[in-house]
Amino acid sequence: MSIIKWKPAENQLRFRSEFDKLFDRFFDSFFQDNNFGENLATFPINPRADIEETGKEYLVSLELPGIDKNDLKLHIEDNKLFIKGEKKQSKDIKEAKYVSCERSYGGFQRIFDLSSTIKSNEIEAEYKDGVLKIKLPKTEESKRKEIPINVK
Secondary structure, three states: OOOOOOOHHHHHHHHHHHHHHHHHHHHHHHOHHHOHHHHHOOOOOOOOEEEEEOOOEEEEEEEOOOOOHHHEEEEEEOOEEEEEEEEOOOHHHHHOOOOOOOOOOEEEEEEEEOOOOEOHHHOEEEEEOOEEEEEEEEOHHHOOOOOOOOOO
């Protein structure tokens, strides 16, 4: 059995080199035929949501820049809030030959489970400046009630 000197820096460089090769192979196939814009523009949109709870309601906010109000659809089904939308490419973008296109286009869908303590017939939504805000009012029995506990 021979003794091998451990060279941590060399092992890290070898790992980094293999990792770089992996990314190169992925992006080479991704950008094949120099169709940069076609490939990048089809990435799915996954809008992030903030959910805030107040004493009387839940507030859901989604950032949806570049999406037209008419391309948004909201509905409730089986105690779930469905939010669907689509960010469409303009005709100019479809016909242009881009070297790089970092904006995303396409459809998305977000589904939120609602508790049975939501007044589903009183839900309100507003879309302004690329932000969708949804108010989900609570029923009376679901509102937080503070009950003091006496410690002896």
